[in-house]
Amino acid sequence: MVNREVRPVRTRGYEPERTYEALLGSALELFREKGYHATSVQGIADAAGLTKGAFYHHFATKEDVLRVLHDEYVDHQLAAVREVLATHQHPAEQLRHLIRAILASVETHQANVTVFFQERRFLSGEQFRAIKAKRDELDSIFQSAVDRGVGAGVFRDDLNARVVALGILGMCAWTYQWYQQGGSMTAADVADLYADMVLDGLLVQDAS
Amino acid sequence: MVNREVRPVRTRGYEPERTYEALLGSALELFREKGYHATSVQGIADAAGLTKGAFYHHFATKEDVLRVLHDEYVDHQLAAVREVLATHQHPAEQLRHLIRAILASVETHQANVTVFFQERRFLSGEQFRAIKAKRDELDSIFQSAVDRGVGAGVFRDDLNARVVALGILGMCAWTYQWYQQGGSMTAADVADLYADMVLDGLLVQDAS
Amino acid sequence: MVNREVRPVRTRGYEPERTYEALLGSALELFREKGYHATSVQGIADAAGLTKGAFYHHFATKEDVLRVLHDEYVDHQLAAVREVLATHQHPAEQLRHLIRAILASVETHQANVTVFFQERRFLSGEQFRAIKAKRDELDSIFQSAVDRGVGAGVFRDDLNARVVALGILGMCAWTYQWYQQGGSMTAADVADLYADMVLDGLLVQDAS
Amino acid sequence: MVNREVRPVRTRGYEPERTYEALLGSALELFREKGYHATSVQGIADAAGLTKGAFYHHFATKEDVLRVLHDEYVDHQLAAVREVLATHQHPAEQLRHLIRAILASVETHQANVTVFFQERRFLSGEQFRAIKAKRDELDSIFQSAVDRGVGAGVFRDDLNARVVALGILGMCAWTYQWYQQGGSMTAADVADLYADMVLDGLLVQDAS
C-alpha cells in the first residue's frame, strides 16, 4: 500500500556512494536478523530511508546484494589467511595464527559471517560456485597446515588431518553464534584459548 | 529416527498415520534442501503424493511441521545426553561419551540437525522459546561437564569452561555440514578423534 | 487440523431430532453473530458438540440450513399476519394488529429476523424465489390494508399507499436492530406506540 | 457522490487517482450486489480492469476499502444532518428536514447505504467503533429533535422519544431496500410523505 513511513537518511544532495552503502548496510542487518527470504526489497529500501527505485538503480536483483555481502566477507577472510601463511611457518604458530585470523574476521564481520552461514545456499548457479570455491580454499588451507605439521613431526600422526581441520574450523566458525564484542574475552583471547586447547589438550599434563 | 518413508502415498484405503509421516518426511527433506521459506506447502504435499488439503488436515500451519521436526531431534538428543550423565562419571570418559552422543545424533538425524541449525529462528514465540530452552540445557550440560572436570583436577584450570564447552559443541555441531554416512569414518570414529584431540592435544607429547 | 476441542452435547444415545435441532440452533446463532459466509460448517458442528459428518447427515448443504431457518420465520410470520386479517376488519384496528404481529415475531424470532434481513440474498435460485414470494405477500397484505382504509374513508387519501405500507414495515422491521427483550417496553408496547404514532401523528391535536 | 466511474481502466499513462476511484467504484458495486464476503479482491480488480497487485498498491486490505466506503457515506450524512440542525429550529420543520436529509443521502449514496447496513459489522475493532460512533451520533440527533419537540409542547408527550426516533429512522433507512431513482416519487417526495404521516397521522382528522 501507498504512503509508507520514511526515515530520511540522505541529508545533502545526491551521494550515490552513500546510497549504495546505506542499502548494503540495511540489507546486511535485515538478512542477519530475519534471513534472506524473510527480508523484502521494500524493507531494505525503507530501512535505508530510500525507495525501491533507488535499490534497483544500484543492484540488479535482490540476490545481487547477497552476493556482494558474501564477497566482502569471503575475500577479506581469504586475504587474512593467506597473509598468515606468508608470515608464519612453524606449524604450531601457523595454526595459532590461522585460528586468530578466523576469529578476527568473526569479530569484524560478524553480521556477514552470520549471513554467510545461513544464506549462502540461496546464491544461485555461478554466484554460488564462486563463493564455494573461495570457501573450499579456506578449508584446504587449514587441512594443508595440519598436514605439514604432521609431516614435520610436530603434530600427532594418528589423527585424520581433514577431520581435524574441519573440527577446528567448526569450533571457530561456531563463535559467530555466541561471540559478543565487549565481553570479558576478546576474539584474540578466544583464539588463543582454542589454540591452547587444540595443541595441548584439556588434560592436566602428567609431570611425572 | 532414520529413514522415514518419503514417498508412500496412499496405497490401500485410509492410513492417516502413514499420511502424517509422509508429510513430515517430505517436509524434512525439502526444508533441509531448500530451506523453510523456499519450501511451499504445495511442494511438501506434492512430494508426499498428497494434496494441500491433506496437509492442513494434519498440521495447523507450515510452522507446525517445523516445530514437530525440531522436537523430534531436540528431544532425542537431550535424552541421549542425559543418559550419558547417568552412565559415565569420570570427567574424561563423560566428555568422550557426550561427544559421541552428539555425533550419534548427527548420524541418525542429520536432516533434522541441518534444519535445526538453519531454520530454528523461524519458529515464533512460544515454539521458539521451548526449543531454545532445550538447546540451552544441552549447552549447560557440556559446560557443567567441563567444570566438574576442572574441579576434579582432571582438566586444566586455565581455560574458561564456557568457551571450551562452546568450542567442543561447535566442533561437533559443524559435522552436520560435512559428515556423510558410509564414508571411511563412522560418526563414532569422528567422535573419538575429537575426544582424543580435545583431551590430549595435537602436539606430539614430549616423552623426555 | 485434527483434534479440535469438543463440547459434548448428546447425553443419552442417539436422538436424531435433538441432533437436528442442535445443529439448527447453533447455525442460527452463528449466522446471526458472524453472518452466513463467515460461519463454517465446522463451526456449526463444533458449536453443537457434533461432527461435520453429522451435519451432512441432516442437511444437504450449508445453504440448506439457511433455507430452513428462513422458512421457520417467514412461515410463522405469514401465518400470524393472515390470522390478523381473519380476526380484525376495522382498518385502524387491523393495522394496529398487523403491527403487533410483526413486532411479536421480532420478539419471538429475533435471531431469525436478523438472519433473514442480512443473509436472505445468499439463498440461490428457487430457494430465494420461494422466500421472496412469501415476503412479497406480507408487503402486499400491508399495502392492501392501507388501501382498504383509504377506500373506507378512514385513512387519508393523499398519501401513496405503497409508500406508507413500506414505511410502516420499515419502522417495524428496524426493531430487530435495537429491540431487547426484558427492556422497559414489551414488543406489544412498541407496537401500540407505533400504531398510535402512525394513526394519530406526533403533533399535539388542536382542540380548538 | 453519485455516479463514480466504474469501468475506466487505464487509458493513457499513469493516473493513480483514477485507478483508486475505479477500484473503489467496482468494490462498492460488488459489495452492494453480492456482499462483502462473497466479493473477492480479484473480482474487484477484474471489474476495474486492473490487477490484484494494483489493488494492494492502493489499499492495505480488503477491509480497508469497506472502511473507506463507509466513511464516505457516514461523514456525508452526518454533515447533512448537522446542517439541518443549524438551519431549522421549529420542531416540526426540523424533523421534516432531518427526514429529507436522510432520504437525500439514500438517493445520492444508495449503494453506500446498502453496503453500510449489510456489511458494517464486518469492520473490525477500531474501524467498527469509529463508524458506530458516528452512527450513534445520528441516532441521538434524531432523539434530541423529538425530545425538544415534546419539551416545546409541539409533540405529544405520551410517546417514548427514543422509540419514536428509532421508528422514524427505521422507516427512512428502509427506503434503501426499495427506493428507485427515476420512479414516480423523488426522495424528497417520499420524505415529505413520511413527515406528513408521522406528524399528522394516517387518520382522517375529525373536523367536528
Add this chain to the structure above:
DNA sequence: GATGAATGAGCCTTCATTCAT
C-alpha cells in the same frame, strides 16, 4: 538518478463437500 504505479506469479490458508470406513 530516482520515483512509485502496476504486474504476475506464487504463497499460506480456509472451507464446502465427498467418500472410505
Add this chain to the structure above:
DNA sequence: GATGAATGAAGGCTCATTCAT
C-alpha cells in the same frame, strides 16, 4: 447413523521486478 480423512477450488495477501514518468 456417524466419523474424519481427503479433495479441490478459491481467497487474501506478498513481493521481486518492470516501466512510464
